[in-house]
Amino acid sequence: MSGHGDPIPMTSRKGGALRGVAEVPGDKSISHRALILGALSVGRTEITGLLEGQDVLDTAKAMRAFGATVTQHGPGAWWVEGVGVGGFAEPDHVIDCGNSGTGVRLIMGCMATSPITATFTGDASLRKRPMGRVTDPIALFGAQSYGRAGGRLPMTIVGAAEPVPVSYTTPMASAQVKSAVLLAGLNAPGQTVVIEKTPTRDHTERMLRGFGAEITVEDTAEGHKITLQGQPELKAQTVAVPRDPSSAAFPVCAALLVPGSDILVPGVSQNPTRNGLFLTLKEMGADIEFLNEREEGGEPVADLRVRYSELHGITVPAERAAAQIDEYPVLSVxxxxxxxxxxxxxVHELRVKESDRIDAMARGLEACGVRIEEDEDTLIVHGMGPGNVPGGATCATHIDHRIAMSFLVLGLASQQPISVDDGSPIATSFPVFEDLMAGLGATIERGVA
Ligand SMILES: O=C(O)C1=C[C@@H](OP(=O)(O)O)[C@@H](O)[C@H](O)C1
Ligand SMILES: C=C(OP(=O)(O)O)C(=O)O
Structure with a gap:
């Protein structure tokens, strides 16, 4: 069964200003989808800028297990020879999605309406996460699932031999659930409808349209309504993956917190379903310029120039949560x-990510001398002012890349160094994090202080 390797303790400490250009890797959400939609298309999809993080590599492996040919042709350059909608083969081994909720949930969706059976597992973090949010709607298409108590992995899905189309209102703001339903709907006859009360990241919709599906999106009295015409022939595409705003968040926040910093983070997706953090930081007083705004790979992108700023606390609008859901750990720093x-x-959805992120941030911030308050759905951080966070702690990361990177950013601005017990999960989403931060002048080393 999947593990995540030996723990890699890491430590960050105060140093000089951060300077230079931070070229963050490709967007993780779009990378998963490029591989999956490529596998469901006819012809050869050519991808550039693919994130070569472990989460995405696990999805590439899974697509091979379902019959697609997936090959790497250079750094970030991948080809997928697809099998077409309804063409998935039955895998002859367990599908291990490692640390990736997106990978496992989207793949469960896209095999659920084919007459095949597949068993899924993941690492110790993924095996704790709820899968009922996907197995409930795919049951409506006719798929069956057999997992551990609480809808946990390992889990076997028996795809529907004669799927029926579904109309489904997502009970929580989740792009993974929305996407799983839409991907299942691809191989069902007729129209599959997903309604979401709060719009979430829309990469699946944008990319399905780009691959030739008939899909409409409208705001109705019931909510944001997406209608997909089933059984399209998806055609292979060229996909240029933009840089990941969720990864950009770490150098951006580090530059805001380290005195004298001035960095450029080029080509970062500014998709309005993803850019919540940048709006929030601006409201807190951040000096961020959005330069050279343009369209790349079907997504709005900009170059971000970020300078050290003295920031003030705000109340973050709850309705912005979906557009910055993965950024709350670094925002709390x-x-x-x-x-x-x-x-x-x-922010209650943070409780079911790679870790309970409210709890992980709260305990780590307290250990670093910061006063916090929390309830099921809220995190409150009492700011100490620039340069005043004591630090000097080792924070537990709970196999969660974003918790690890967030505390390493805090260590760059705290009085004493901050260690994390395990930085190895950083490789799931941001494999070049250490080199990129070192290139800006940050002091982040392996080992405990
Ligand atoms: O669809 C996606 O690519 C993602 C959706 C979000 O999860 P939820 O759907 O659970 O909110 C996000 O946290 C995750 O990192 C990526
Ligand atoms: C929540 C995340 O990913 P996933 O759900 O795909 O594991 C994340 O990357 O922050």
Missing amino acids: VAACATGTTIMPG
């Missing part, structure tokens, strides 16, 4: 260094 209190409501 920024909040700790700001003056005044930052209130983050509407």
